[in-house]
Amino acid sequence: MDQNHQNDIVAKTGLEPHVLIFPIPFQGPVNCALKLAELICLSGIHVTFLNTDHIHGPLIQHTDVLSRFNRYPNFKFQTIPDGLEHEKPVSGDLFMEVMAATETVGKPVFQEMIVSGNLSRRSERPVTVMIPDACFSFAIEAAIETSIPVICFETVSPCCLWTSYLNLPTLIQAGDVPFKGDDLDQLITSVPGTEHVIRRRDLASFCRSNDLSEPVIELILKEAKTVPRANGLIINTFEELDALVLPHMRKLCPNTYPIGPLHSLHKARLVAQTTQKAPKTNFSNSVWKEDRTCLQWLDKHSPKSVIFVSIGSLATMTVEQLVEIWYGVVNSEKPFLWVRRPGSIIGGYDESQIPGELLEPTKERGCIVDWAPQEDVLAHKAIGGFLTHSGWNSTVESIAAGVPMICWPYFVDQQVNSRFVGEVWKIGVDMKDTCDRLIVENAVRDVMETKKNMFTECADNWANLAKESIGETGSSSANLASLINDIKRLSASK
Numbered sequence: 424m425d426q427n428h429q430n431d432i433v434a435k436t437g438l439e440p441h442v443l444i445f446p447i448p449f450q451g452p453v454n455c456a457l458k459l460a461e462l463i464c465l466s467g468i469h470v471t472f473l474n475t476d477h478i479h480g481p482l483i484q485h486t487d488v489l490s491r492f493n494r495y496p497n498f499k500f501q502t503i504p505d506g507l508e509h510e511k512p513v514s515g516d517l518f519m520e521v522m523a524a525t526e527t528v529g530k531p532v533f534q535e536m537i538v539s540g541n542l543s544r545r546s547e548r549p550v551t552v553m554i555p556d557a558c559f560s561f562a563i564e565a566a567i568e569t570s571i572p573v574i575c576f577e578t579v580s581p582c583c584l585w586t587s588y589l590n591l592p593t594l595i596q597a598g599d600v601p602f603k604g605d606d607l608d609q610l611i612t613s614v615p616g617t618e619h620v621i622r623r624r625d626l627a628s629f630c631r632s633n634d635l636s637e638p639v640i641e642l643i644l645k646e647a648k649t650v651p652r653a654n655g656l657i658i659n660t661f662e663e664l665d666a667l668v669l670p671h672m673r674k675l676c677p678n679t680y681p682i683g684p685l686h687s688l689h690k691a692r693l694v695a696q697t698t699q700k701a702p703k704t705n706f707s708n709s710v711w712k713e714d715r716t717c718l719q720w721l722d723k724h725s726p727k728s729v730i731f732v733s734i735g736s737l738a739t740m741t742v743e744q745l746v747e748i749w750y751g752v753v754n755s756e757k758p759f760l761w762v763r764r765p766g767s768i769i770g771g772y773d774e775s776q777i778p779g780e781l782l783e784p785t786k787e788r789g790c791i792v793d794w795a796p797q798e799d800v801l802a803h804k805a806i807g808g809f810l811t812h813s814g815w816n817s818t819v820e821s822i823a824a825g826v827p828m829i830c831w832p833y834f835v836d837q838q839v840n841s842r843f844v845g846e847v848w849k850i851g852v853d854m855k856d857t858c859d860r861l862i863v864e865n866a867v868r869d870v871m872e873t874k875k876n877m878f879t880e881c882a883d884n885w886a887n888l889a890k891e892s893i894g895e896t897g898s899s900s901a902n903l904a905s906l907i908n909d910i911k912r913l914s915a916s917k
């Protein structure tokens with residue numbers, strides 16, 4: 424739809440498209456949502472970005488998002504209280520606490536905003552389409568109750584969304600969850616499409632619980648019910664990558680828009696809309712301060728020689744696990760860049776707890792930082808492998824950069840993602856459930872030495888498909904165009 428047609432619609436209905444984006448308050452979802460927001464802004468649609476106080480504070484402290492988005496007259500930030508007292512971003516063990524507090528404290532404020540407040544029909548610019556995180560069932564329900572069209576944004580992987588979220592009721596009905604007995608290698612045959620791939624140990628981490636009344640299970644069961652009731656579903660993948668699950672998912676959610684790799688599409692669009700010869704595209708949306716000096720350290724290394732180690736924004740490890748992984752990496756004899764996010768080692772550690780035989784080689788060939796510019800790190804030619812917790816953003820970023828992975832999943836979708844990396848996409852090793860030093864060393868050597876050619880070939884292949892998908896005629900570009908059109912159409916029908 425061109426601008427004139429859009430203006431006609433506005434003239435007829437009086438309602439300009441105005442999207443409300445509402446991510447859950449964690450690094451990964453907020454980062455993705457900001458990219459989606461900018462893509463929508465670039466199409467001329469008005470966007471309000473709703474953050475909770477807990478995440479907005481560190482975001483504006485460590486980034487230039489306020490001035491960056493200032494250049495869009497059609498964009499504004501808004502915040503709501505979440506009742507959280509933590510001043511810094513929290514780790515994954517507090518995920519449910521954050522979600523519960525946000526719902527208890529934020530829900531009434533949110534409802535007031537959309538029913539009678541500054542986003543409501545009574546306001547100057549009512550919200551015409553809502554894009555909440557798919558996990559925010561209360562926001563989706565509020566949109567449905569107030570007849571505001573709603574398109575969910577799911578930032579976990581589609582392979583997890585399908586196998587462990589949308590099919591959780593099926594898994595429970597089939598008696599597959601909770602598990603009977605302790606054989607984690609048993610195949611799960613009740614989920615269409617992944618019968619030959621997914622074992623019990625590859626389902627989302629909460630499926631290992633024996634207690635179906637756990638809050639996290641209740642949250643996911645709610646999501647499984649609400650997401651198919653929405654007008655659409657946005658996911659960060661591309662058609663080829665999730666060809667195993669997308670046809671099944673579309674039976675439940677017909678208007679599914681795979682627009683990934685989102686960070687690549689976002690970058691490409693920023694480049695396309697500028698007249699500058701070398702536009703800046705490495706913006707940070709991080710709630711920790713990025714240490715960019717590690718890029719200079721990488722410059723000193725030969726192509727594909729360095730292993731990058733990072734467990735994302737929520738995962739944690741014990742000191743014992745740290746030491747095992749550290750031994751594995753050091754014994755592989757590869758240079759390494761390791762992100763040790765503040766708070767990610769449970770209880771912290773000091774060097775007196777670490778054997779000298781780890782500290783010496785680390786001085787020689789290691790670089791440790793609090794937080795790295797990960798997209799730039801993965802795109803650096805010196806990186807040959809990524810030892811990752813298999814968070815969905817990290818996985819997609821690694822796929823787009825053609826970097827093979829060594830997976831040590833921590834929670835939620837990461838167990839599913841690591842299985843797909845190892846068995847479906849064949850771009851790495853799934854260490855799942857163990858980080859024994861010998862297993863780590865062998866996995867690093869497999870990816871960086873013995874099976875390097877095989878993994879690199881597969882990783883290059885996926886990276887090329889990812890690149891095609893965001894090209895002018897690619898599937899993700901077409902899906903983004905449909906999404907923008909549908910936002911305008913839904914706004915007009917209000």
Ligand code: UDX
Pocket residue numbers: 449450451452454578579580709733734735736737738762793794795796797798813814815816817818820834835836837
């Ligand atoms: C959690 C989930 O487990 C994940 O699978 C889900 O999709 C979102 O929430 P998280 O720990 O945030 O994940 O990992 P991930 O999804 O990989 O996101 C981490 C983000 O932080 C990535 O975009 C990555 O580029 C960025 N990052 C990480 C940095 O910018 N610097 C770092 O040093 C480490």
